[in-house]
Amino acid sequence: MLGRAVLFVFKSFNNYYISISVIKKQVLCVVLYFILAIYTPLFFCIIKCMRKTVSAFTIVELLIVIVVITILAAISIVAYNGIQNRASAAVLKSDLAHAARQLGLEQAESGSYPGSDGIVTDGNSLIKSEGTSFQYTRSNNGAAYCLTATSSRNGVPAFMISNSNTSPREVTADSACPGHTVANNDDGVDQGPLVVSTFAGAGTQGNANGPALQAQFYIPNGIDFDAAGNMYISDTRNYRIRKISPEGTVSTFATGFTYPRGIAIDASNNIYVADQSGHRIRKVSPSGTTTVLAGSGVSGYADGTGTSAQFRYPGDIAIDTAGNVYVADKDNYRVRKITPTGTVTTLASGFSLPSSITIDNENNLYLVDGFNNARTIRKITPSGTVTTVVGGLSGSNGLARDSQGNFYVGDCGNNQIIKVTSSGEKSVFAGSGTAGFLDGPVASAQFSCPEQLVIGPSGALYISDSYNHRIRMINL
Numbered sequence: 001m002l003g004r005a006v007l008f009v010f011k012s013f014n015n016y017y018i019s020i021s022v023i024k025k026q027v028l029c030v031v032l033y034f035i036l037a038i039y040t041p042l043f044f045c046i047i048k049c050m051r052k053t054v055s056a057f058t059i060v061e062l063l064i065v066i067v068v069i070t071i072l073a074a075i076s077i078v079a080y081n082g083i084q085n086r087a088s089a090a091v092l093k094s095d096l097a098h099a100a101r102q103l104g105l106e107q108a109e110s111g112s113y114p115g116s117d118g119i120v121t122d123g124n125s126l127i128k129s130e131g132t133s134f135q136y137t138r139s140n141n142g143a144a145y146c147l148t149a150t151s152s153r154n155g156v157p158a159f160m161i162s163n164s165n166t167s168p169r170e171v172t173a174d175s176a177c178p179g180h181t182v183a184n185n186d187d188g189v190d191q192g193p194l195v196v197s198t199f200a201g202a203g204t205q206g207n208a209n210g211p212a213l214q215a216q217f218y219i220p221n222g223i224d225f226d227a228a229g230n231m232y233i234s235d236t237r238n239y240r241i242r243k244i245s246p247e248g249t250v251s252t253f254a255t256g257f258t259y260p261r262g263i264a265i266d267a268s269n270n271i272y273v274a275d276q277s278g279h280r281i282r283k284v285s286p287s288g289t290t291t292v293l294a295g296s297g298v299s300g301y302a303d304g305t306g307t308s309a310q311f312r313y314p315g316d317i318a319i320d321t322a323g324n325v326y327v328a329d330k331d332n333y334r335v336r337k338i339t340p341t342g343t344v345t346t347l348a349s350g351f352s353l354p355s356s357i358t359i360d361n362e363n364n365l366y367l368v369d370g371f372n373n374a375r376t377i378r379k380i381t382p383s384g385t386v387t388t389v390v391g392g393l394s395g396s397n398g399l400a401r402d403s404q405g406n407f408y409v410g411d412c413g414n415n416q417i418i419k420v421t422s423s424g425e426k427s428v429f430a431g432s433g434t435a436g437f438l439d440g441p442v443a444s445a446q447f448s449c450p451e452q453l454v455i456g457p458s459g460a461l462y463i464s465d466s467y468n469h470r471i472r473m474i475n476l
Contacts, residue, residue: 196445201470215250222263234260262316309344328354400453
């Protein structure tokens with residue numbers, strides 16, 4: 001009789017969930033069989049025991065029954081979560097493969113991979129299971145792509161495919177697409193504090209190419225991304241520009257610099273480098289050919305065209321939408337402007353020691369200026385009008401600005417990252433203040449002279465941790 005009742009309940013259960021996905025249905029069935037297999041013998045045991053008189057039960061026997069039931073319940077829960085996570089991972093890989101077919105990635109050839117028009121970061125334009133999110137990036141020339149899928153369920157790893165590996169594979173710390181966020185937060189669940197991680201660099205000074213976490217740098221400084229998601233780094237004491245591909249491979253892109261510092265990349269993927277001790281602004285083409293955009297190579301101050309102009313220890317660079325290059329001409333206490341044809345003029349002057357520069361979508365420049373504990377962020381309009389955004393910054397060098405108007409400042413002297421909100425409020429964003437190396441939650445992480453910063457393609461913050469010879473990363 002009891003067996004028939006159990007069978008009826010199971011059939012009703014099975015019919016009720018007939019509309020859910022096959023994977024989820026199998027998970028629930030397995031768990032139900034598991035529970036029935038464990039608890040049915042226990043149920044008969046309890047019924048049999050209850051036929052005895054009450055006095056037949058001792059306190060110890062009751063406690064044993066309670067403990068056994070508790071242990072079996074815990075095992076059931078753990079087993080259920082494990083099976084669900086494996087099933088969710090299978091769904092994620094299936095969604096990833098299906099998204100690749102929707103985007104036409106399987107049929108496309110190198111140089112013709114589709115762009116990201118209409119594909120938003122949460123993947124709403126793609127057919128997917130509930131809780132799945134996509135991130136898709138493609139090189140500017142269509143020769144490379146990377147697609148990441150994440151699940152809203154905690155404990156489920158992210159998976160990715162790319163032009164170099166078309167089978168879904170689990171994302172690891174050294175294999176993630178640069179700039180792709182793989183935290184399982186699609187449902188808004190709090191994933192805990194922001195975390196500092198190492199994006200590239202083994203931590204010992206040197207000049208070794210290869211996988212990002214095995215490569216070596218020697219006091220990295222300026223960093224920027226091209227349209228294809230490649231990162232470029234001015235490797236200052238190696239006197240060269242390094243490249244990190246979206247797949248995480250470090251290579252040497254250009255050499256022959258005197259002391260490369262700030263870099264910026266234009267819409268055509270040309271790289272501009274402030275060659276500080278060479279007193280020049282150099283241009284590196286997408287093919288790696290290096291030329292002098294402006295500067296005679298002799299320290300001085302002179303406006304002019306090309307090599308007739310002079311700079312004195314230029315420190316950083318920014319580029320506007322028209323392709324004009326702006327230079328923080330550090331020891332001339334000026335901001336200089338270079339047109340695409342190489343004509344150099346002075347945009348603004350009267351600074352104390354301009355070190356780092358960035359630009360917004362309206363072509364307003366923002367500049368870190370000053371000495372020691374009296375550094376400020378200054379704003380320069382396209383017409384050259386200068387105002388102060390915030391003061392009282394200490395030991396600050398690098399500067400980045402996110403899409404909400406918040407500033408992130410690399411405080412080399414205090415080994416911290418300072419955040420300045422759009423309303424001017426200052427706070428320590430990352431770093432304990434102790435010089436060292438430690439990944440982890442932003443409050444306890446350690447840096448050693450963090451300098452230049454950049455907001456990556458997906459909104460993550462990248463930091464040149466100079467004396468640790470690493471590039472660090474924080475998913476904002």
